[in-house]
Amino acid sequence: MAASSLDQLETTRHAWRKFKSRAMSGVLFAASALAITPLFLVLYFLIKEGASSVDWNLFTQLPKPTGESGGGMANAIVGSLTLLAMATAVGVPIGVLGGVYLAEYGSDRVNYWVRFAADVLNGIPSIVWGMVAYILLVVPFKSFSAYAGGVALGMMMIPLVMRTTEEMLLLVPQGYREAALALGIARWKVITRIVLRTALKGIVTGVLVALARIAGETAPLLFTALGNNFWNHNLAEPISAVPLQIFAYAISPYEDWHRQAWAGALVLLGMIFLLNLFVRLISRDRKFS
Structure with missing residues (x-):
């Protein structure tokens, strides 16, 4: 029982x-x-x-004059790609070098404060970055420009790329460094030819994630790039971008522009989706062995 x-x-x-x-x-x-x-x-x-x-005209034509129906966002799409390229040129070298310093050179006390600053910068609203770039690059030169927009987006990339690079470098086994140093290889060569190459896929993943983050930003570009309805032939002048075009169309009183704003938003989402999909593909089966 x-x-x-x-x-x-x-x-x-x-x-x-x-x-x-x-x-x-x-x-x-x-x-x-x-x-x-x-x-x-x-x-x-x-x-x-x-x-x-979403039709062929959206990718091949310029915006029509105010009040006219039709047209497209060809200049905005090219402008977004231009700004992203400029942001990459600004943010990636600084971010990667900063990550190398944190992982390979800095002291514990200095690294703590640098990491803290990077984490704070990652949380700053994008409009604040736009205001900073406006004060530094627009006001002194008395002109909105693609340069100012690219720098604003590049500054947003720096803390994220730096922290990602640091984490990827720290994942590289310490034995790689010790073995190379034991062979008499200079430390900078160990870092550039062994450590960075081993962590390259992870660093590229971090860069693409940063690009996906800034691709849809509008507020910084309102203060810097401003936007226009024509092709940009001088980077020292205002340039259009898909988020700026969507914003301008969405607040307009014209029904056709509202329609194009929805189409532009779908295209922008598609661009970000492809970036994230590429990140997933290249980060799959990432191993350090």
Whole structure:
């Protein structure tokens, strides 16, 4: 009888544990569903409103004059690619070199404050970056320009690239460094030819993530690039970008521009999606061995 009672008690406890496990799994599933629901709503509305407006003209034509229907965002698409290239030229070298310093050279005390500053900068609203670039590059030269927009976006990339580079370098086994140094190889050669090459895929992943983050920024460009409706032939003059064009069209009173704003938003989302997909592909099966 005692053994039977113990077995019954253990069965009851087992059933209760299974119930709690299933209940918590259900709660976690519901929380996950709630978390991703806004994403699917955004995708649904973008596809619903913008898919029918995406055509060849959107990629090949310039915006029409105010009040006229038709046209496209060719200048804005090229402008966005130009600004991203300039931001990469500014943010990647500084960010990577900063990450190398943190991982290979800096002292604990200095590194602590540099990391703290980078983490704070990562959380600064993008409009603040735009205001800083406006004060440093627009006001002194008395002109909005592609240079100012590229620098503003590049400054936003620096802390993220720096922290990503540091983390990727720290993942490289210490034995690689010790073996190379034991052979008499200079430290800078060990870093550039062994450590950086080993961590290259992870660093590129961090750069692409930073590009995906800044690709949709509008506020910094309002203070720096300003935007225009024509091709940009001089980087010292205002330049258009897809986020700026979407903003201008979205606040306009014209229905056709609203339609193009939805189409531009869908194109921008597609660009960011492709960047993130590329990040997933190159970061898959990343190993240090």
